[in-house]
Every structure is written in structure tokens, then in C-alpha cells.
Amino acid sequence: MVTEHERNPGMRLDLDWVTGTQVNRSAVERRTATLPTRRSVKKTWQAAWLLRAVTCIDLTTLAGDDSPGRVRRLCAKARYPLRPDLLKALGAEALTITTGAVCVYPAMVPYAVEALEGTQIPVASVATGFPTGLTPMPQRIAEIKQAVADGAREIDIVITRHHVLTGNWPALYAEIQQFRAACGNAHMKTILGVGDLATLQQIYRASMVAMMAGADFIKTSTGKEAVNATLENSLVMVRAARDYLERTGYKIGFKPAGGIQTAKQALAWQFLMKEELGNDWLKPDLFRFGASSLLTDLERQLSHYVTGRYAARHHMPMG
Amino acid sequence: MEFNEVFETMAYGPAPESPAAVNQWLDDHQRKFGLFINNTWVTSEGADYYPSHNPATGEKLAETMQAGQLEVNAAVAAARKAYKTWSQTPGVVRARYMYAIARNIQKHHRLLAVLESMDNGKPIRESRDIDVPLLARHFYYHAGWAQLMEKELRDYQSVGVISQIIPWNFPLLMLAWKIAPAIALGNTVVLKPASYTRLSALLFAEVVAESGLPPGVVNVVTGSSKAGSMLVEHPDVDKIAFTGSTDVGRILRRQTAGTGKKISLELGGKSPFLVFDDADLDGAIEGVVDAIWFNQGQVCCAGSRLLVQENIADDFLTRLKARMNKLRVGDPLDKSIDMGAIVHQSQWDTVDEWVKIGAAEGGDVYHAQVDLPKQGCFYPPTLITGLDPAAEIMQEEIFGPVLVSTTFRSPSEAIALANNTRYGLAASVWSDNINLALDVASKIKAGSIWVNSTNLFDAASGFGGYRESGFGREGGEEGLYEYLRPTWQARPQPAEEFDPQSEWGGAIPAHPVLPEGKHSISAPGVDRTPKMYIGGAQKRPDGAYTRAVLDSKGQVIGQVGDGNRKDIRNAVEAAHAAHTAKPGWAMRHGYNRAQILYFIAENLQARADEFVARLRAMTGQTEKTARAEVEKSIDRLFTYAAWADKYGGSVQETTLRGITVGVNGPVGVIGIACPDEYPLLGFISLMAPAIARGNTVVMIPSQKYPLSATDFYQVLDTSDVPGGVVNIVTGDRDHLTKTLMAHEDVDALWYFGTAAGSYHVEHESAVNMKRTWTNYGQPRDWLNDEQSAGHDFLHHATQVKNIWVPTGM
Numbered sequence A: 001m002v003t004e005h006e007r008n009p010g011m012r013l014d015l016d017w018v019t020g021t022q023v024n025r026s027a028v029e030r031r032t033a034t035l036p037t038r039r040s041v042k043k044t045w046q047a048a049w050l051l052r053a054v055t056c057i058d059l060t061t062l063a064g065d066d067s068p069g070r071v072r073r074l075c076a077k078a079r080y081p082l083r084p085d086l087l088k089a090l091g092a093e094a095l096t097i098t099t100g101a102v103c104v105y106p107a108m109v110p111y112a113v114e115a116l117e118g119t120q121i122p123v124a125s126v127a128t129g130f131p132t133g134l135t136p137m138p139q140r141i142a143e144i145k146q147a148v149a150d151g152a153r154e155i156d157i158v159i160t161r162h163h164v165l166t167g168n169w170p171a172l173y174a175e176i177q178q179f180r181a182a183c184g185n186a187h188m189k190t191i192l193g194v195g196d197l198a199t200l201q202q203i204y205r206a207s208m209v210a211m212m213a214g215a216d217f218i219k220t221s222t223g224k225e226a227v228n229a230t231l232e233n234s235l236v237m238v239r240a241a242r243d244y245l246e247r248t249g250y251k252i253g254f255k256p257a258g259g260i261q262t263a264k265q266a267l268a269w270q271f272l273m274k275e276e277l278g279n280d281w282l283k284p285d286l287f288r289f290g291a292s293s294l295l296t297d298l299e300r301q302l303s304h305y306v307t308g309r310y311a312a313r314h315h316m317p318m319g
Numbered sequence B: 001m002e003f004n005e006v007f008e009t010m011a012y013g014p015a016p017e018s019p020a021a022v023n024q025w026l027d028d029h030q031r032k033f034g035l036f037i038n039n040t041w042v043t044s045e046g047a048d049y050y051p052s053h054n055p056a057t058g059e060k061l062a063e064t065m066q067a068g069q070l071e072v073n074a075a076v077a078a079a080r081k082a083y084k085t086w087s088q089t090p091g092v093v094r095a096r097y098m099y100a101i102a103r104n105i106q107k108h109h110r111l112l113a114v115l116e117s118m119d120n121g122k123p124i125r126e127s128r129d130i131d132v133p134l135l136a137r138h139f140y141y142h143a144g145w146a147q148l149m150e151k152e153l154r155d156y157q158s159v160g161v162i163s164q165i166i167p168w169n170f171p172l173l174m175l176a177w178k179i180a181p182a183i184a185l186g187n188t189v190v191l192k193p194a195s196y197t198r199l200s201a202l203l204f205a206e207v208v209a210e211s212g213l214p215p216g217v218v219n220v221v222t223g224s225s226k227a228g229s230m231l232v233e234h235p236d237v238d239k240i241a242f243t244g245s246t247d248v249g250r251i252l253r254r255q256t257a258g259t260g261k262k263i264s265l266e267l268g269g270k271s272p273f274l275v276f277d278d279a280d281l282d283g284a285i286e287g288v289v290d291a292i293w294f295n296q297g298q299v300c301c302a303g304s305r306l307l308v309q310e311n312i313a314d315d316f317l318t319r320l321k322a323r324m325n326k327l328r329v330g331d332p333l334d335k336s337i338d339m340g341a342i343v344h345q346s347q348w349d350t351v352d353e354w355v356k357i358g359a360a361e362g363g364d365v366y367h368a369q370v371d372l373p374k375q376g377c378f379y380p381p382t383l384i385t386g387l388d389p390a391a392e393i394m395q396e397e398i399f400g401p402v403l404v405s406t407t408f409r410s411p412s413e414a415i416a417l418a419n420n421t422r423y424g425l426a427a428s429v430w431s432d433n434i435n436l437a438l439d440v441a442s443k444i445k446a447g448s449i450w451v452n453s454t455n456l457f458d459a460a461s462g463f464g465g466y467r468e469s470g471f472g473r474e475g476g477e478e479g480l481y482e483y484l485r486p487t488w489q490a491r492p493q494p495a496e497e498f499d500p501q502s503e504w505g506g507a508i509p510a511h512p513v514l515p516e517g518k519h520s521i522s523a524p525g526v527d528r529t530p531k532m533y534i535g536g537a538q539k540r541p542d543g544a545y546t547r548a549v550l551d552s553k554g555q556v557i558g559q560v561g562d563g564n565r566k567d568i569r570n571a572v573e574a575a576h577a578a579h580t581a582k583p584g585w586a587m588r589h590g591y592n593r594a595q596i597l598y599f600i601a602e603n604l605q606a607r608a609d610e611f612v613a614r615l616r617a618m619t620g621q622t623e624k625t626a627r628a629e630v631e632k633s634i635d636r637l638f639t640y641a642a643w644a645d646k647y648g649g650s651v652q653e654t655t656l657r658g659i660t661v662g663v664n665g666p667v668g669v670i671g672i673a674c675p676d677e678y679p680l681l682g683f684i685s686l687m688a689p690a691i692a693r694g695n696t697v698v699m700i701p702s703q704k705y706p707l708s709a710t711d712f713y714q715v716l717d718t719s720d721v722p723g724g725v726v727n728i729v730t731g732d733r734d735h736l737t738k739t740l741m742a743h744e745d746v747d748a749l750w751y752f753g754t755a756a757g758s759y760h761v762e763h764e765s766a767v768n769m770k771r772t773w774t775n776y777g778q779p780r781d782w783l784n785d786e787q788s789a790g791h792d793f794l795h796h797a798t799q800v801k802n803i804w805v806p807t808g809m
Helices: A015-019 A025-038 A043-055 A068-079 A084-090 A106-115 A137-149 A161-165 A169-183 A200-212 A231-248 A263-276 A294-307 B003-009 B020-028 B069-086 B091-107 B109-120 B124-152 B171-184 B199-210 B225-233 B246-256 B281-292 B310-324 B345-360 B411-418 B434-443 B476-483 B565-580 B590-606 B608-619 B623-643 B681-692 B707-717 B733-742 B755-767 B791-797
Strands: A057-060 A101-104 A123-127 A154-158 A187-191 A217-219 A253-255 A289-291 B035-037 B040-042 B049-053 B060-065 B156-158 B161-165 B188-192 B218-220 B239-243 B262-266 B271-275 B303-309 B364-367 B382-385 B402-408 B426-430 B448-451 B484-486 B532-534 B537-539 B546-550 B556-561 B649-652 B658-666 B669-673 B696-700 B726-728 B748-751 B771-774 B798-806
Touching: A015 A200, A025 A231, A025 A263, A025 B124, A025 B281, A025 B798, A043 A057, A043 A263, A043 A294, A043 B003, A057 A068, A057 A294, A068 A101, A068 A106, A084 A294, A101 A106, A101 A154, A106 A123, A106 A137, A123 A137, A137 A154, A137 A169, A154 A169, A161 A169, A161 A200, A169 A187, A169 A200, A200 A217, A200 A231, A217 A231, A231 A253, A231 A263, A263 A294, A289 A294, B020 B109, B035 B069, B035 B199, B060 B199, B069 B161, B069 B188, B069 B218, B069 B225, B091 B109, B091 B124, B091 B171, B091 B199, B109 B124, B109 B171, B109 B199, B124 B171, B156 B476, B161 B171, B161 B225, B171 B188, B171 B199, B171 B239, B171 B476, B188 B225, B199 B218, B225 B246, B239 B246, B239 B476, B246 B262, B246 B755, B271 B281, B271 B411, B281 B303, B281 B310, B281 B402, B281 B426, B303 B310, B303 B411, B303 B426, B310 B382, B310 B402, B345 B364, B345 B382, B345 B402, B402 B411, B411 B434, B426 B434, B434 B448, B434 B798, B476 B484, B476 B658, B476 B798, B532 B565, B532 B707, B556 B707, B565 B669, B565 B696, B565 B726, B565 B733, B590 B608, B590 B623, B590 B681, B590 B707, B608 B623, B608 B707, B623 B681, B669 B681, B669 B733, B681 B696, B681 B707, B681 B791, B696 B733, B707 B726, B733 B748, B733 B755, B748 B755, B755 B771, B791 B798
Parallel strands: A057 A101, A057 A289, A101 A123, A123 A154, A154 A187, A187 A217, A217 A253, B161 B188, B161 B239, B188 B218, B239 B262, B271 B303, B271 B426, B303 B402, B382 B402, B426 B448, B448 B798, B669 B696, B669 B748, B696 B726, B748 B771
Antiparallel strands: B035 B040, B035 B218, B049 B060, B156 B484, B364 B382, B532 B537, B532 B726, B546 B556, B649 B658, B658 B798
16 A cells, blocks of 8 residues: 555544534435535546546455455456556556455465565455454454464454444553554554444444544445445544544545445545545545445446447456 | 546546537527417517526527516416316316326426526536426425315315416426415416526426416416516406515515405525534534525525534634535536526626625625636625624625624524524524424524424425515415415405505594483492503503493493504513513413413303493394304304314424424414404404414404403403413504504504505505405404304414424434
8 A cells, every 4th residue: 555644643542522523314314415416527537537446446355255266366356457458448558557455354365465466456354353353352463463474464453343332432442452553564444343333423433433543544344234335324434534634634544345336336435535535535545445346337337438338247357 | 638637636527417408499499488378389579578598608598578468468367267167177187187297397307407507507416406306296295285175175265366476596496386286276377487587487388288287277477577566466366476585575565455365475584504512513514505505595595694602613614614615616507516606697796795795894704715617607605704693794685605604602592693683484403402403493483494404395394484584385284375265255356446655544532522311310330441451451541542432322331541552562562571471472381371261261251241231232232142242252262272282283294304393383473453343252253363372462452342352351360361462452443553564573463444454454564574364344254163263263373384303313
């Protein structure tokens, strides 16, 4: 990951700040309902935005049947996310387009690292008892350390959801601090598991605690909960990141994950980032999509832009 | 811009909606339109035409005809002819037509939306996602009322031919609010769109005709304000519905005074937007965007007056300015903008003039740091801070993208500031404390209150104002009554012409009247001279004049005080004090008001014989008829005791997730001039519904036979009626009415006297747009429950406030 900004060192846990902000769901929904209708990009602009989205994908496989071969195939797609003819037609050959990262289970890290050798593409590993986070603390710490030792440059940790549900902010803060320490130089994305957190208010609070404890990114969900990334929970997290920036000066990245499958959805999130935070949050050092099938749809839409014809899924090489 | 450059800068580019279909439609009409009468285009030799421009580009889109008297007459005649059959068409059949119109609107959704944006300058997002969907929604909703009318509204009939005059800010939506309820209920209409924005109404007329609506039911006449006046004054028009400025509304109220035409007015506003320190501040910021930068701020209910709690004001305004700089202003047909063009250069000039005034008044003017198109009528989103209520721009409607703001310290101060306005159209209240938010909502005097939201509209919820924001509601069941008349009642058509300059209501105080006939030899009884009844106490008349009360044979049977303007002034003050007392009359439970009304009835019953005797002595009527009047009076008190806790309002079935509550609130202080017929029953039939629904009243009893009313205050005194709820001022009815109708702190005036009096009441009440209810000199049968105890009385005694409360976890 290319880092142009100073890494968030975290700060002391300030509970007044954590609990002092109100989040009203209907107001949030009013904003998210019109965000995608207030903005639109067409033609050249749309193509450029979609290509930018490609570079922000954490191309992900997190399944029980993952194998070294599957991971290698994914890594190949991460290196060459677009068909060469499309890149050429876009005039984007010189841009070295890759996805933002490849995201795998800890045991798959060595295979991914090997497959991505010679590229700038970081390997991201989920850790800390993904997806529920309910394994003993020493094992969770060990999991992070092992993944980092195996070459993962980004660690997607999960939090203990019941600390949020019970409002035990000191425990949540302490846990994330330990994870951050274990990550060392690897960047830490803190998965809140928003689908488990019950209310938008709690999502805001958990986001704030995570940033105070040193998260580099805050991430919505594992993809395994019943509710994953929505524009609503994303808006709340993004606003928390903005509040944190305003008070501390540190830029926190954001990663929506789970359920983002279409180019149209991707654009909605890009509008959200640009409108609520700014252009810096459209690039991979501060913005990622946790997604697997999104890339194919982006590729198809870019193909449509190039050819003027709607594209077939099977014309896009599989990852 | 090059692909690689956009990839780097991640800029927005143009995202235009195509105007091709609209241009084709305009071309097919040779960009020249006549009037739409009887489902066909009508032109006249030598007619004048007026150009329609796209305010974003200055491009001339088309020209439309200026209707004159002949054309107005033709349109009204077409509507009248169609009314004969349309009003007799069964509701279930009208429902089919309404449904066909609703469907056809949806079929032409995009064409309507694009034309609306081109003609008006509003963003295509708004016309596409808000205006046109609501247009269809209104026809669907009212299709339902057409279907149900004969069963659910059986005490009502249609009104007749309606003249409808609409503004330029929401040409299609305002048209929907006007036309849909009118034709659903069996009326026919002549609609005049605003001069700047005539085209979408003409396209709509074609959409309606295509759907198969019979000729003459909907007619569209374009023209200047002169044509508007002709439509208002046309004798064959039964009702005027107007949306526009308060100044024009006042003129129309005066033009129609005394004619018996119904009128509903949706006028201006300076609606408050309150932000408490426990609100979702980012949510409230977006609320502000929707409140004042929706439709370039050209919204009658725009949240144009920001009131922020002092402890968060700096933070809030900083965030707001940052948000303003993210707004995009540009071509209305661009799908990537937040704000389009101001409708016309003259409106732009008006807005700019107000901003200059604001700066001169010491306001700190902040224009959003955004790019504006080089050409066209664009104005940047603007915030003016540091103002006090005394500043003119804190009080006057700007009707543009300009927000003014000030701060408050406490909820009660917030309410006081919110209500410190001559308007009362809407308000937005932001707090995550439900207790606080709903209490504040209940205390703001406005027709629509949005909690943690703003500018929400739906056909199932009535829209309309308090105070000088007008009267009448559009939408919801409450809006239907603007297009209905009680079944028993024909339209009053006073034959006389009246002159506002004419002497009316002048009075010379009375003097002694000598008894006629033989002098009685018995010793005189103890003198008993009724006084005024003000603030729960008997008061001598301010002027210290007394008038004799004569019986039907001309014999003096008593005396009453001869009231003057100061007695009225004192009575109005007392009526207000009864509202501000703790608990105020309107704040008491309906249960409590019901108990008091029952108690009044009980005490009247106990003294029934005395009241019978008094009625007989005054009017010379028989024991039987006098007793019938007293008995019916007691019955009326029971009726409104019953209604005291059964007319609170309803849950409105809007599209909001959450609760929309239509509250039947009190009107406030009502002046009531009582009829001479049925001196007791008339008085009670008017007083009881008013106070049952939480109003306080200034009663002017029958001038001829006032003694039943003055006897009655002793009943009030013994019935736990709080002081000031009912005030009684005796004297010359019209003279006293004259003071009431000009009084700026009286909210409504009911007048049951002469046709001339009705004219003057309607004419002069326009001073503060007070609601009026007059009888045009036509007596009603006060013993008849249908005429004199109907829903109509409750309707006049209340005004609907819709409180929108979105919900969510």
C-alpha cells in the first residue's frame, strides 16, 4: 500500500467523544437515498471512475474450499484485472492497473505472497478468529503475528461484538490496541461486524473507539453477517472518520465489504466518499472495496464503454 | 477532459438528461400554444403571446397565449357545462377517470419531468424523483376519495366551477394539489399557471385529455395577472384556490369578499428550522440542504430561518459552510447537480436585493464557494449569520437559496423565536430527544411540522398554513372540504354590490328610552343591568354608555352595556390570557373541557325556566317554542361536550416510515358575531364547538335580543369555565365586529349577520388573513342539527397541523 499520509497513532480513549454524537437513522437514510441520485458520472468520467474502483478492490476469497490453486488464480486476476484490449482502448496501459490488494485467510497468505511476488500488490489477511472473533486472545494475537510473519502487509481484524453490545468501550479499546501492536508495520483494518451491532449509534461509537485504538482503516463487515455493507452504515462510519480527522488531523481509511457486486453500487460508494470525505478517499490508500464479484461487473461496464455493446460475463477472464 | 486526467482528479463531468423529446413536443406545436379548453387547443385572432424561457440558458422555448375576457368566459362556460354532467357522474366512475389520469402521468413521467426542469430551472433529480411522482400520487390518492365520496362524505356535495391559480415554483405539483381533489369530488376547473412556467400545465392538459377525461372538466388558461383577476371575479365561478404570495392572497380575499365564493389560500412563509444540541448534527446539516437549497429555495415552506442552540452554533455553522461548498450548481438537466437556476432574472434580482439588505443590517453573508455557470440565472447557496429577529430579512420571505440564522438558549426561547413571525406554514425540529421534539412540535404554530426531517410531502397529509400563510389545506381528508359544500346548503349568491369605502359598522352610543304605556303602580324591582363579561368577570362598558333592549312589541325590557372598541380590545386580551394561563385552555385535556361543557349544560338545565321566560319576554314566542330553544341549547352543549375529546385528528397514511399525525388543533382566539334569530341557541351553537376544541372566544350576542347571553354568563360563572375562555361584549353588532375584523391578534371571525356585514368581514379580515366564516345574510335553521350542529362547525373550530415523525433504529 502506498501511504502518502502519516499513519494514525491512535489516542487515549475519550468516552465523552465516543458517546457524545447522535446518529438518527431516518436522517441517515434520507441522505443515502439521495446520494446516488444527486450525482452521476457519464462516458469518459464514468469509465475513469470505474477504473479507479478497480484499483480499490481488495480482491477477496474467504471460503471453506479455498485452496492454493484458487488463491493463485485470484492473484493472477489481481495483477491483470482488465483485459489488455480494454486497457489499451482506454489508453490506460501506462497506469499499471492492479487491484488494491488480495484478501485471504491466514493459512493462504504464503501462497498469495508467492503468487504476487514482483508486484506492489499487498496481501491482506483476515485474522483474530475471523469472522466472529470469539477465539481466545492469545490465539488471536498469534494469528496476526503469523500472518505478518508470512508476508501479509495488511491485517483485517475483527472485534469482539459483545464489547459493543454491552458498551464496554475500555475493553474494546484495549483489545484493538493489542491487535494494532501485534500488526507492527502491517496496516490494520478493523472490521466492526456492523450487522451484529444493532444500531447505527453503536456503529458510530465502535468506529470511534477503533480509531482511537489505532485503526488504519475501519471496515464494515466480514461478509459473513446477515447484513453487510450498506450505504447507511457506511455513511455513519465515514462521518466518524471525518470527525476523527477534524479533531486529530489523522486520515483513516474506509472499507465497505460484503454485497457490493455491481458497478452502479461501486459508484454510489465512490460518491459517498467524495461527498462526505473528499477525493483522497477515492484512492486505495484510504478506500477499498471488500469484494469478489464486483470486478467482473466493472470490467463489463468498461467493455461497454469501449465497444458500445453490452458485454457478456463469460468474456471476462475469471479470477 | 482526458481519461487519464479524470482518473487522476476524480472530477465530476457533465451528465446531461436529453431534452430531445421535449423539443420534439414543442416543435410539433410550432412552439406556440393556445388555451386548452374542452380538451382542444383554442386560439383567438390577434391574441397576444408571451414567451417562455429556459432560465438556465435564456433560450426561448415557446410562446403561449394571453387570455382575455372572452377566452376566460369561454373556459368558465366550458367548465360550467361539463359540471352539469361531471358532478352527477357517480364517484365510482370518476374514480376510473382519476386512475386513468394517474396512470397516464406515470406513462409520460420523463417527458413531464424534463419539460418541468427546462421551463422552471429546477434540477432534473427533483422533477424526476419528487415533483412528478407526487403529481401521480395525488391523482391516485384522490381517485380513492372519488370512489368513497358517496358513502364517506355523504353530508357533502361538490362546489361547482373552480378557478385555480398556481405559482411558478412547483408548476406540476401545485397543479396536482389543486386539480386532483377538485375533480375527484365532482367539481370542474379552470387552471391558470404562472406566467414564468406555463408549459408543463399545457403538456399536462394533453396527458389528461389523452387519458379520456370528458371535455371541460379540466381547462387550462394562460395569461397575465389580469386574466387571473378575471377568473377570480367571474360570477359563474364558485370557488377560488390560490397558491402564491401573501400580498396577492390578500388581494384575492378582498376581491371575493361577500360573493359567497369559497376560497383557499396557500401563501408565504418564513419557516423555522430548529436544531437542538442533542440532534444528529450531520443529519440536520443535510436537513438544511433539503430545507433551503431544494428547488433553489423557491419553496413556500422552505426552512429559511435557522435557529441553532447557542452551545453548538459555532460547530454547526462551520460544518454547514463546509457542506455548502460541496453543493453543485448548474444546468437543471444535469443529473449531477444539487441546485439549478432561479426561475427568472427578476426573481434573481429580488433575492440579491434581500441579501444586500441583510448585509446592510449587519448580517455576515457567506456565499458557497462553488462554481456557477457563466450564463443563466444562477445564485449561489447563501447563509447569513449573526442576525437578530429585528432584522428585516429574519422576518420577510426571500424565496431564494438564502438561509438566515440566529441562536437560542433554551427550548422555550426556541419556540418563542419560531413563533415570532406573521407566517405559520411549516417548521423543522431536530432533536434526538423524542419528548422534547414532540413537545416543541406541538407548540409551534404552523401547518406542517417535520421532526428530524424536512420538506416531506404526501397526498395523504394536508398542507397549509396558520396565520398569514393562508387557510385551507391541500391533501389528506382535511383538504377535501375546500372542494365540498354541506349538502343542505346552496351557494350563497348575495345580489348586492358592496363598496369597501362605504360606511359600515359606525355607531352612535345609545341614550335613555322612555317606557311606553301606563306607569306601573307597584314598587320597582331591584335594578338589574347586565354588564360585559370579560376575563371571567363582569365589567362595566368602557364607554359608560347603555342601550335599551326592546321586546318584539317595542317595549323596553332591559338594558345592556353599549360596547365599544376598547371593550373588544379588552375581551381579546382576556381571550389570549386564557391561552397563556397555566394550563392554557387549549392545553387542557379534552376530558376536562368536556366536563366543563357538561357542567354548563347542567347549570343551564337548572335554570331552564328562567331562560324560557327571558326568551318569551324578548321575542314574544310561545312557551313551547322557547322551551324547545332552551332544550336544544342544552342538547348542543352535550353534543360539543361529546366532541371535546373525539376530534383530535388522525394518523395519516403517508409514504413516510414512521408516524404522520394530523392534529386538529384550535384556531386560537375566535370572534363570533351571533345571529338575532334564536338568541340563546344561536349563541350556544357557535360558542360550544369553538370552546370544545380549545379556542377562546369573544362573543357578540344578538344585538336585538342580548339578554339571554348576558343571563348566560352567570351560568358560565357557576360552571368552572376559566376566565377569558368565553368573553361577551354587548352592543351594536356591526360596530363591534368592525373592531374585531381589523384586530391583528384575532385568528378567526365568524359572522352571522347581514350580506353587507359578511362582505366587510371578509374584506377587512384580510389584514392578517384571519379565517372567516360568514352567512352572507342568509339565516339558517338553528334547531336543525344537520344545518347547525354538523361537522362543518368542528371544521371551522379547528385547523390541522400535520406532524411528521420518521422512525428508525
